[in-house]
Amino acid sequence: MPPGNRSSGGNRTTGGEMRHSSKAVAIALMLGMLAISGCSSSGSGSSSSNTVNVGVIVSLSGKSAPYGQSQKNGLTLAKDDINKANTIPGKKISLKFVDDQSDVHQSVSLIDQLINSDKVSTVIGPTSSTSDQTTGPIAQSTKVPVLYVSSSSTKGITSVGNYIWRCSLNDDQLVPQEVSAAQRKLGIRSAVLIYASDDASTTSAANAMKTAMASAGIHVLKTLTFASSDKDFSGQLTVAKGLHPDALFVSAVPEGGTGLLTQARSLGLSQPVIAGNGFNSPLIISGAGPAADGVFVGAAWSDQSSLPASTAFVQEYKARYGSKPDQFAAQAYAGAYIIANAAKIGGNSRSGILKGFKNTKDLPTVLGNFNFTQTRDADYSAVLLEVKGGSFTLAG
Template structure:
């Protein structure tokens, strides 16, 4: 049934009238079938809704595929809109932990939003598995908190090395003033300086800022050859547009948070040439990746992005545990902590003793209005 103000679905079909529904009638369900739910906390509306849409699409697809196998356990989805707001994610966490049918939660998107909810999940003994929270401190809340992406310490250093490989020597840094943005800028700057680079400016902005001219005027005066974008795609696209209007010639480089079609659609020609990192690329020739891409495109009429891929793997890790008959909250936690070399589309995944993972990163560029793999000239 619809739980706690969230929207509960069984596969791709939503509930109505407060009762759970599925692809077949309740009478046709086997009396031996057990039902449990996975929670999803994600920004389904607001400036980060593109990320939330990828989360939801991937979760629904993974659960549909699981239920189609007709096993002894049927899994429903309870999806809730955090709006990428820490207060909202904390409220959602309390509602989800109070729903006894929920055995684990996937989410949230940003580190700040995820970390606001983590103490609630930890105190209640409910797994929180974030596909994308990369702040180094995220999993330190406790042993029920997991991530399916490496920390900014790893990605920040990777992007700094990428910048040096491209020949950039002087970087300005613009970052969003939140937990993720601070971690992103600190780790990029540390590695860039270590490699001999100069950071000319390190300037922050508050969430929902639209006018970056004051920041960019200061950057124009310092004359960097590249600007590191420690910000989501919406703000980064605005920064790119406004910098071009001010005559700034510097290039742009950033993390995988920029890997969204919305970045290109919003920024247009002004984001051309942007360099970024990613843990997934749809053109990866591995059979499991191409099978996922084909299925996603068939269902949603577009390519999956990195955020969909990481969420799909996160959901499938939990579903693989449920498939083996484990449906208790503690049992799922223990099985997830012990997981080794899970064969996902973003690579093999194992959790270390602090529930972090390691994955390979790819270098991408925006070329001719689309993301492409970087090719060294």
């Protein structure tokens, strides 16, 4: 998933990323403790008897804006569909969007505002895993249920506590399916791993790739890192080219990923690229152009899904926004329905939404029949996509 706040500079190490995340979580915990004195109890919230008030933290500006805008589109469409269909009998969903500007510190401030000033019943977001890791402790300490609709980082998300839920697949769920499918299709025996080490989500995906490749018997010839803001990847790619791998495994977001792809192809690296969740964006195709062909990425959803709910969603989204929805729009759309179902089950208070999450079972969504795992993660199957001819296609 896309990054939160980043610092500038050169290559990062995994240890540096973990220190950054730990510091951010410590800040969030401190702010969360301060928030407790002003918060309402878990049963409260400002929702009137006929409204479910939902706070939504998305990145509508900054580096994660492409993902955040997709989420806003999907949520707005879902809200309109839910309210029109009277999905929650006698109640409507209201969404309050706030922009964290792709900045983890803004995310912390905004969740405090939504919980203690706006007194929403539940929160969706933030967009990035890094920000999710910092806002989760605040929501947990104030007993406000949160649904993350794009978080892919395995660590520091739902493990925070029983008020933290997500409808996106984490890397330990998604990446092994992706690596296994890619190996079956491509016969990969060796690889070079290249990833942005300055972000929680890309680091999490890279770690999951290492584990999955080891299980699949793929020999990792070299692990190389870069910063998401880097522009020149010639050093890393020259090393990779000299090792003659069967494939490149890449964990990055479009900001750095498109440059890495174009430079790799220019240097003659024509191998397939097995990418992390950050490549699930049309920006990879528009930014890298023909260089994106041969990219494979695991995804939680495809616009080619044959599910009737998914087909209808794609058509409606295209009619309203003039483009196909991506995975982030679909997960957000599903997230709104998960909250609507929770309110239908338990009511529109904070404790009611939590009760509804706990009792969600086989809910029909654009992602398929949705369930939570015992650890409050999502439970559904991934798909493998391939960029071919300038489009994401289902990889056979």
